[in-house]
Amino acid sequence: MEYxxxxxxxxxxRKVVAVVGGGLVGALNACYFAKRGFAVEVxxxxxxxxxxxxxxxxxxxxxxxxxxxxxxxxxxxxxxxxTKGIPMHARMIHSxxxxxxPIPYGKKGQYILSVDRTxxxxxxxxxxxxxxxxxMNFGHKLLDWSFESGAMTFLRPDxxxxxxxxxxxxGCDGAFSAIRKQFLRQSRFxxxxxxxxxxxxxxxxxxxxxxxxxxxxxxxxxxxxxFMMIALxxxxxxxxxxxxxxxxxxxxxxxxxxxxEFFQTYFPDAxxxxxVEALKRDYFRLPAQAMVSVKCSPYHMGDKxxxxxxxxxxVVPFYGQGMNAGFEDCLVFNEVMDQFNEDFxxxxxxxxxxxxxxxxxIADLAMYNYIEMRAHVNSKWFIFRKYVxxx
Ligand code: FAD
Numbered sequence: 001m002e003y004x005x006x007x008x009x010x011x012x013x014r015k016v017v018a019v020v021g022g023g024l025v026g027a028l029n030a031c032y033f034a035k036r037g038f039a040v041e042v043x044x045x046x047x048x049x050x051x052x053x054x055x056x057x058x059x060x061x062x063x064x065x066x067x068x069x070x071x072x073x074x075x076x077x078x079x080x081x082x083t084k085g086i087p088m089h090a091r092m093i094h095s096x097x098x099x100x101x102p103i104p105y106g107k108k109g110q111y112i113l114s115v116d117r118t119x120x121x122x123x124x125x126x127x128x129x130x131x132x133x134x135x136m137n138f139g140h141k142l143l144d145w146s147f148e149s150g151a152m153t154f155l156r157p158d159x160x161x162x163x164x165x166x167x168x169x170x171g172c173d174g175a176f177s178a179i180r181k182q183f184l185r186q187s188r189f190x191x192x193x194x195x196x197x198x199x200x201x202x203x204x205x206x207x208x209x210x211x212x213x214x215x216x217x218x219x220x221x222x223x224x225x226x227f228m229m230i231a232l233x234x235x236x237x238x239x240x241x242x243x244x245x246x247x248x249x250x251x252x253x254x255x256x257x258x259x260x261e262f263f264q265t266y267f268p269d270a271x272x273x274x275x276v277e278a279l280k281r282d283y284f285r286l287p288a289q290a291m292v293s294v295k296c297s298p299y300h301m302g303d304k305x306x307x308x309x310x311x312x313x314x315v316v317p318f319y320g321q322g323m324n325a326g327f328e329d330c331l332v333f334n335e336v337m338d339q340f341n342e343d344f345x346x347x348x349x350x351x352x353x354x355x356x357x358x359x360x361x362i363a364d365l366a367m368y369n370y371i372e373m374r375a376h377v378n379s380k381w382f383i384f385r386k387y388v389x390x391x
Pocket of ligand 1: 020026044062172173175311321
């Protein structure tokens with residue numbers, strides 16, 4: 001279907017909502033808006049991940065908690081996702097001498113779930129697309145949009161540009177949001193962005209004799225003062241291990257022998273589980289990734305645009321709540337839509353009012369945990385409590 005420049009998708013019948021970003025939060029949000037009967041258009045810069053051979057992105061798996069589950073439930077997706085998750089009833093602390101001690105997350109029967117990021121994203125895209133009033137536009141990268149005219153400019157896969165106008169723009173385009181750039185040009189928009197000195201790297205622990213190499217129903221943690229490794233189970237009986245470490249430490253390890261030496265010093269019990277050859281190979285496969293914390297306010301511009309998920313509040317992952325908070329954004333917005341009868345000018349304002357303090361609190365808690373960890377690097381008790389209590 002061809003669109004002329006400045007194409008307005010609005011009709012008399014239905015208001016049109018553009019969800020920019022078809023990641024975790026965008027795909028879930030599309031379900032929410034479609035369920036309410038809006039004409040929903042999702043614009044995602046990547047190709048359709050359900051067809052892609054290789055899916056690039058952040059962490060391979062994520063911890064889904066109550067907050068996120070509640071949001072999935074509202075659009076009938078909780079069961080579908082939960083059945084493909086692995087319950088983690090407790091943390092399993094790996095000490096340097098190899099002893100393992102479990103610490104439950106809560107009361108008996110309480111748990112968080114390890115879920116596959118790509119599968120979760122695919123399921124949510126499929127759920128959004130199942131609504132007849134949703135249209136997916138993959139390979140559409142938002143370049144810019146104008147608050148004055150409301151027009152968005154997209155780069156299409158063939159290199160051409162397309163301009164589109166809708167009734168509401170919902171920016172779910174992640175931590176480096178192109179939608180948010182326009183907010184920065186507005187007066188009285190508060191914004192801060194902080195990169196932490198730590199990076200992260202993912203390593204795979206393969207199955208052993210056809211089964212999980214470690215107890216599967218735990219979030220495994222190796223707390224090591226300034227270093228930390230965690231491991232979450234996957235359905236294929238692998239674990240994804242994530243090593244969090246200051247970039248300058250990553251940079252000190254430059255040879256295969258140094259990788260093994262480093263693991264012998266800090267994570268000796270993990271060496272036979274990951275495998276010497278795999279460690280030597282995988283440590284150099286990808287550079288360590290940066291982690292950014294973004295806080296801003298307000299989350300809306302007039303009655304035209306609202307940002308949610310990482311676009312509004314990227315948080316450092318030490319609380320395991322980034323996606324969960326983004327999912328909760330969708331739930332809260334939906335409640336405010338009920339309260340204000342879908343009147344965008346009232347809804348967007350109220351959404352900012354109720355949501356900013358909560359999202360800022362999550363960002364602060366995640367960062368506090370990280371800063372405290374660095375400030376108390378020599379306290380065993382601290383490491384035990386801080387790393388362990390919150391993730
Ligand atoms: P994203 O997942 O970044 O999706 C944004 C989408 O927008 C992408 O599909 C992207 O392609 C698209 N896009 C970007 N720019 C444009 C553009 N210009 N035009 C069109 N489309 C665009 N959270 C948890 O709750 N639990 C965890 O256990 C957890 N673990 C984590 C571990 C690590 C190592 C990291 C880094 C993060 C972790 N998080 C966790 C946080 C979680 O990954 C994010 O909060 C979540 O991905 C945010 O989803 P989102 O949809 O807002 O953004």
